[in-house]
Structures are given as C-alpha cells and as structure tokens.
Amino acid sequence: xxxxxxxxxxVEEFSLFDEWMDKxxxxxxxxxxxxxxxxxxxxxxNLIKGCQxxxxxxxxxxxxxxxxTADSDAIITKGIIGLVIRVFxxxxxxxxxxxxxxxxxxxxxxxxxxxxxxxxxLSMLKQIKMYAVAFQAKQ
Amino acid sequence: xxxxxxILNINKIRDDFPxxxxxxxxKPLVYFDNGATSQKPQLVIDVINKxxxxxxxxxxxxIHTLSQEATNAxxxxxxxxxxxxxxQHEHEIIFTKGTTDSINLVAASFGKKHLKxxxxxxxxxxxxxxxxxxxxxxxxxxxxxxxxxxxxDKGELLMDEFKKLLSPKTKFVSIxxxxxxxxxxxxxxxxxxxxxxxxxxVLIDGAQxxxxxxxxxxxxxxxxxxxxxxxxxxxTGVGILYGKEAILNDLPPxxxxxxxxxxVTFEKTTYNELPHxxxxxxxxxxxxxxxxxxxxxxxSIGLDKIEAYEHELLTYATEQIKQIEGVxxxxxAAKKASVLSFVVxxxxxxxxxxxxxxxxxxxxxxxxxxxxxxxxxNVPGTARxxxxxxxxxxxxxxxxAALKRAVTMLK
Ligand SMILES: Cc1ncc(COP(=O)(O)O)c(C=O)c1O
Numbered sequence: 001x002x003x004x005x006x007x008x009x010x011v012e013e014f015s016l017f018d019e020w021m022d023k024x025x026x027x028x029x030x031x032x033x034x035x036x037x038x039x040x041x042x043x044x045x046n047l048i049k050g051c052q053x054x055x056x057x058x059x060x061x062x063x064x065x066x067x068x069t070a071d072s073d074a075i076i077t078k079g080i081i082g083l084v085i086r087v088f089x090x091x092x093x094x095x096x097x098x099x100x101x102x103x104x105x106x107x108x109x110x111x112x113x114x115x116x117x118x119x120x121x122l123s124m125l126k127q128i129k130m131y132a133v134a135f136q137a138k139q
Numbered sequence: 140x141x142x143x144x145x146i147l148n149i150n151k152i153r154d155d156f157p158x159x160x161x162x163x164x165x166k167p168l169v170y171f172d173n174g175a176t177s178q179k180p181q182l183v184i185d186v187i188n189k190x191x192x193x194x195x196x197x198x199x200x201x202i203h204t205l206s207q208e209a210t211n212a213x214x215x216x217x218x219x220x221x222x223x224x225x226x227q228h229e230h231e232i233i234f235t236k237g238t239t240d241s242i243n244l245v246a247a248s249f250g251k252k253h254l255k256x257x258x259x260x261x262x263x264x265x266x267x268x269x270x271x272x273x274x275x276x277x278x279x280x281x282x283x284x285x286x287x288x289x290x291x292d293k294g295e296l297l298m299d300e301f302k303k304l305l306s307p308k309t310k311f312v313s314i315x316x317x318x319x320x321x322x323x324x325x326x327x328x329x330x331x332x333x334x335x336x337x338x339x340x341v342l343i344d345g346a347q348x349x350x351x352x353x354x355x356x357x358x359x360x361x362x363x364x365x366x367x368x369x370x371x372x373x374x375t376g377v378g379i380l381y382g383k384e385a386i387l388n389d390l391p392p393x394x395x396x397x398x399x400x401x402x403v404t405f406e407k408t409t410y411n412e413l414p415h416x417x418x419x420x421x422x423x424x425x426x427x428x429x430x431x432x433x434x435x436x437x438x439s440i441g442l443d444k445i446e447a448y449e450h451e452l453l454t455y456a457t458e459q460i461k462q463i464e465g466v467x468x469x470x471x472a473a474k475k476a477s478v479l480s481f482v483v484x485x486x487x488x489x490x491x492x493x494x495x496x497x498x499x500x501x502x503x504x505x506x507x508x509x510x511x512x513x514x515x516x517n518v519p520g521t522a523r524x525x526x527x528x529x530x531x532x533x534x535x536x537x538x539x540a541a542l543k544r545a546v547t548m549l550k
Binding site: 020021024025028052053054073074075076077 | 164486487488489490493494497498504505519520544548549
C-alpha cells in the first residue's frame with residue numbers, strides 16, 4: 001500500500017465513529033498497542049519536547065525503507081503517533097518526503113497539531129520529513 | 140450544606156456572564172479554567188462596546204470634550220482600584236499590562252537603582268514564571284543572588300527556612316499571595332513583617348488572590364502589590380501595580396515615552412509625577428475602564444460572599460474527587476483558594492484534559508508556568524480545575540462524572 005492508500009484506509013476506519021468519545025477510545029486502544037520504542041532509543045537526542053507531553057522518535061533505514069518507532073508519555077498523543085507511524089513507516093525516503101499528510105485533518109484531529117497543544121506532534125511530523133530528506137540525501 | 144449553597148443568587152449571577160450559556164463540543168460549557176483567565180460579565184462587555192462606539196479618544200492630552208471624558212473615565216477607574224485594594228493614594232495605582240508587566244517594572248526599576256553585586260533577592264519555590272524570570276534577569280545583570288524559600292510536600296512555605304534566608308544582604312522579597320498551581324494561600328502578612336524587619340522591600344504577586352478575597356494593601360503593609368485585570372472579570376491587557384508613594388517616587392522610570400515626561404529637550408528630560416511617571420505611551424484605556432466596571436461588579440456581589448461561596452465549592456470538589464480511585468490532589472495546604480490540582484495514577488494530565496474537554500469541561504493541564512514547582516513535587520504536570528463564583532455544585536458533579544469517564548477510558 002502507498003502512503004496515500006494507508007491514509008485513506010485510516011479515514012475509512014474513523015468514519016465509523018461519529019461520537020468523540022468513541023474516536024478517543026479507539027485512539028487510546030491504538031496507543032496501548034503501539035510497539036514500544038526500544039529503551040535505548042529513548043534518548044534526549046530522540047526526544048521531542050512539547051509543553052504538555054513528551055514524544056520520542058527513532059528512525060532507521062533498512063533495505064531502502066525508513067522504519068520509524070516512537071513513544072509518548074501521553075496516551076492520546078501516543079495513539080495518534082501510532083497512526084502516523086503506520087502511515088509512514090516502511091516506505092522509501094522519497095515517498096515519505098513527497099507525500100502529503102491529510103488523514104489527521106480528515107479524521108478531525110487537526111486540533112492536535114495546533115501549536116497551542118504543544119504536545120510534540122507537530123514537531124514530530126516535521127522530524128519525520130527531515131529524516132526522509134536526510135536519508136534521501138545519503139542514498 | 141444547602142444553606143451554604145445559597146450564599147449567592149447563582150442563577151442571576153450566571154445570567155450576567157453570556158459565555159456561560161454556550162456549548163462546546165455539543166455539551167454545555169463547564170468553565171473551570173478561571174485561574175488562567177476569568178469570564179467577563181455583560182457590564183464589562185457593554186462598557187468596552189460603549190467606549191469604542193461613543194467615547195473613544197486619547198487621554199491626558201486633549202482639550203476637546205471626548206478626550207476630557209475619556210480621561211475622566213480612566214481616572215475614575217484608577218480611583219475604583221484604589222478603593223478596592225485600600226491604597227492610601229490614587230497615584231499609588233499604576234496601570235500596567237498585567238501582573239507580568241508590573242513585576243518586570245519593579246524588578247527593572249528597583250534593580251537598576253538599588254541592586255549591587257552580592258545582594259540577595261528572595262522568592263519561593265511556588266512562584267509563577269512571571270515572578271521568577273524578571274528577578275533572574277536583573278540578578279544576572281547586577282550579579283545579585285536569587286534565593287528560594289522551600290516548601291513542604293503539602294505545598295506550604297517553610298517559614299523557618301524563610302527566616303534563615305533573611306539577612307542584611309536581602310534587598311527584596313517577592314512572593315505570591317495565592318499559588319496558581321496549588322491554591323496555597325501564603326501567610327503574606329507575616330512574610331511582609333519579617334522582610335521589613337530585615338530591611339527589605341516586598342512585592343506580593345496578587346494575580347490569584349484578588350479575584351477571590353478582599354485585599355487591603357495598607358493592612359498587609361507591602362511595598363508593592365501586582366495583579367491582572369483579566370483574572371478578575373475585567374479585560375485582558377490591563378493590570379495594576381500598587382506601590383507605596385515614597386518608594387515609587389524613589390524609583391527611576393521603567394519605560395520612556397509620551398505621558399511620562401514633564402519636559403523634554405535633547406539635553407535633559409524631566410519626568411512626570413506619579414502615577415504618570417510609570418505610564419509611558421497611550422495605555423489600554425478601555426482596559427482600565429473595563430477593569431473599573433469589573434470591580435464595581437465584584438463589589439456588588441461582595442468579596443466576603445465570593446470567598447465563602449468559593450470555599451464551599453472547593454470543599455465539595457475536593458471531597459468528590461477524593462472518591463475517585465487513583466486521584467492524588469497536588470497541593471494540600473491548610474489554607475487554599477479555589478484551585479484543585481491533581482494527578483491520576485497511570486494517566487497523563489493532558490489525556491484527562493483532552494477527554495473531558497470533549498465532554499464540555501474546560502480545565503488546564505501542564506506545568507501552569509511553575510516548572511520549578513513541578514520539579515520540586517516530582518510531577519510532569521497536573522490537571523487543574525479552578526473555580527470562580529459563577530461556578531456551581533452541579534458543574535462540579537458534571538466535572539467529576541467526566542473525570543470518572545476519562546479515568547475509565549485511560550486505564
Ligand atoms: C500567580 C500568578 N502570577 C502571575 C501571573 C501572570 O499574569 P499575567 O499573565 O496576567 O501577566 C499569573 C497568571 O497566570 C499567576 O497565576
């Protein structure tokens with residue numbers, strides 16, 4: 001599946017929920033399921049400090065694709081991170097760098113990207129793109 | 140209990156605040172973020188509208204009628220503030236942008252004239268960043284030393300430690316009246332007395348006290364008292380610095396510009412008298428006028444009633460929240476005002492805040508601009524409900540139900 005297709009799949013998945021509480025419940029479940037980042041990668045270097053919650057992001061290039069792992073101390077943030085990772089992880093640096101992220105808006109979570117939330121998500125997205133660009137340059 | 144609930148005519152009061160009728164996320168708004176800013180009564184909204192519609196003009200510098208009217212309205216507001224905090228003179232009331240601005244003014248002006256290398260300034264472990272950073276800045280510049288009064292685990296100042304910190308080197312003591320994060324009401328009268336005996340000047344950060352309790356600066360005996368209009372039902376962008384006449388006269392101006400001068404030549408400028416000496420530039424005129432109306436409004440309800448009612452709200456909320464498993468209250472001082480900070484085992488405050496927001500309940504989560512306090516208490520942040528006199532027991536029930544639901548979801 002392409003990054004675009006994966007996003008469409010998530011939008012479809014979330015279209016089942018019309019209540020906010022159901023949406024959050026689902027995100028919390030995703031957060032709980034997110035495979036934890038290896039402790040050794042929870043370094044200050046990988047830490048994206050938001051005002052409210054902390055996010056760790058680690059990236060590796062394996063066989064030409066970028067594998068992301070991440071974690072957060074806040075579970076809703078972690079659930080959204082889980083979605084972002086599902087979308088981007090395992091794709092080529094080029095595709096990651098070039099594909100637009102639209103699913104967060106479409107499932108109504110754009111407020112989580114607003115600077116006032118300062119939960120590290122926005123910085124994490126920037127960081128993902130930066131990794132992709134950096135890996136691209138290396139290839 | 141029932142009797143206590145009727146201290147205020149709460150339905151009428153709620154009618155005075157139009158925003159309380161709105162819904163958020165399809166649910167009636169429960170506004171428990173009063174510590175961050177309070178809502179505004181219709182009277183304040185109306186006076187802002189009226190000012191820009193009929194009265195707008197600049198003050199202190201026009202001979203025309205509109206300017207006279209605006210000047211009068213602004214100066215009447217100053218008088219209202221004077222009476223509200225029982226200052227001896229009108230010109231001891233300086234209009235600023237807010238508490239932060241007031242503290243910066245004092246730190247900069249006092250520091251410039253009086254601070255020397257090795258001098259000491261005392262603050263506390265529970266200060267808002269606004270009462271930390273301005274002092275750090277001036278200390279750095281003057282090579283003075285910042286000392287911090289420690290607290291106990293309940294969130295109370297260790298007064299014995301404070302006494303030990305005081306010395307002839309102590310030049311200034313700047314302490315919050317009520318902690319925005321914990322709700323602790325500090326024994327400011329005693330602090331002021333001790334500081335004065337040591338020969339230091341004292342500023343009290345009253346941002347969180349003024350909305351909830353009667354302030355009498357002469358009875359307190361402080362040299363400065365700072366607060367914000369927006370936390371006391373007035374507009375944003377206006378605040379107050381009360382300062383004793385003799386001390387304000389001694390301090391150099393903070394900013395230069397229009398209004399604060401007597402005469403200007405390129406060789407020498409002479410400064411205006413109090414309060415104008417500290418009010419450079421066109422001020423937030425409508426902010427000042429709006430603040431005056433907010434004070435009228437608070438007086439019409441009565442500070443003693445506000446305090447008594449809010450105490451009941453806090454007691455009730457505290458009892459209720461303790462029933463929820465895993466909740467730990469952060470800040471359990473014997474004397475508290477209107478603030479209920481808490482953490483829930485195994486959950487992050489921001490998750491709690493986001494979920495109950497979708498249920499219509501507005502609280503604040505995070506470090507509340509008190510990072511050193513968070514570090515001392517060893518929490519990454521808290522969730523904080525803060526109450527005003529327009530809040531109700533029913534709203535607390537809604538908040539508690541929302542919180543229970545959030546905790547169930549998150550566990
Ligand atoms: C105790 C305390 N001091 C200072 C401030 C700063 O007030 P303002 O942002 O209105 O200048 C606040 C507001 O959050 C506060 O709670």
